[in-house]
Amino acid sequence: MNLRIQPFAIALGLSLGAVPSSEAADFGGRFRELTLRASPGELYSLLYEVPKGGDLHNHSDGANRSEWIYAVCTDPALCGGETFYTRARFTSPADAVDPTQLFRTIRRKAYEGLPASDKPEYVELSALSADERRRWADSLRLSGAGDGRTEFFAHLWPRIDGITTCLPAATELLVESMKAFGAEHVGYLETQFSVEGMLGNDGAPVPTEQAVAFVRARLAQPDAVATGVTVRFQENVVRSEPDAESEVARAYAFVAAHRDLWVGLNLVGIEDEGHGYPSRFLSTFRSLRARYPTLALSIHAGEMDGPDHHVRDTLLLGATRIGHGVNLIQDPDTLLLLQQGGRVLVEVNLISNRLLGYAPDLSRHPFPEYLRTGVPVCLNTDDRGMWDSNMTDEYYTAVTLFHLSWAEIVELGRASLAHSFAQPEVRAALLARYSGQLSAFEARFGAGTTEDALRALATVRPVTYTYARRTWGLEFR
Ligand SMILES: [Zn+2]
Structure with missing residues (x-):
């Protein structure tokens, strides 16, 4: 690594030596000591190695890095x-x-x-x-300068429209995502991925079942299995479209018929545009619930600047996960509901919220308030390809801004798996595997002295992208 600038604690203005050595007996004390004494590069390496549960808020197309897209789309094989x-x-x-x-x-x-x-x-x-x-x-990708929201919603997506209909490319890029997440110890990926609307090279639609079989076969290939990442999908519907209600019905039927891989449904698209408000879909979801057994909903809500009741209205749609929930903090009645309930998880996307201007100053993001007042939360990457970031960047942001304890980090990962839409037996297996990974991590960095643990970090080789380089000057070779 090229960074040994100053201990992280000094950068934070915290005093070194504040942790009695006896605290290192449990891993929480060791973790705190490590965060206080580590350089930024060492802290990043430590967080890269942390088992991170699942990414529940991930758009498969927006998750693809430019370099991955280039490599896949220029290789006919x-x-x-x-x-x-x-x-x-x-x-x-x-x-x-x-x-x-x-x-x-x-x-x-x-x-x-x-x-x-x-x-x-x-x-x-x-x-x-x-x-x-x-x-x-x-x-x-977003550079972080200028109007990120316009650039993101109006400019970036149209550029890749022509790529996203190519089933082999989309599936290959999904496996690239799995490889990258596996390397930074994300065990579960629940990504918004659709095979409907795929076109062959001759422009003809790819039959849906043929496309499903193609994806299933690719996921069974040894390199995909070797990532150690369990994948499940959500269908999504662009909420502002004139025919969004019938699209919801179509997507609902698709998920209901492919429940082994597709486990939920989402509403996406810019929320403050006006046409896709949640209550528009209330009667649609109610009529679908009268026809199908339970189907899990995770819906974008509260990705807004000002106050409204979109999160409340989205809960009424039947959602048990809320994507973003940035302005939930401005709706006290609904916040109280989530603090007391424990049933609904808020999928927090720190870097996304910063770059799209919903939380330009992340130190004022409501994430720590949710986390520390009983609202289940987890960290997610959203459109990481367009931010050119990874899950470790989300953890590094949260740890450096909000001084997360080890118990809180563990709880984030556990909540992500416990609230995943994977089948109950898959969820149980993921939680068991997560516990095992935590034990191994604690044994690795809890053994010996803190100096030993810091030395062990020198062997970690995190993979970072332009977000980490631009934001913190972090780059590893
Ligand atoms: Zn999203």
């Missing part, structure tokens, strides 16, 4: 023999170009259908120059 083109060169002045068009990437069939005048603006993905390739990669 990985993307089903598809060829991708991206709009890299414009014949009109740059100030007349719609920003969503820059680096919009499309499949061969769409490319062939372009007017002859447009084709010269597109470049085969594998033929991008080094500079174009770098700019293409950067165009698929």
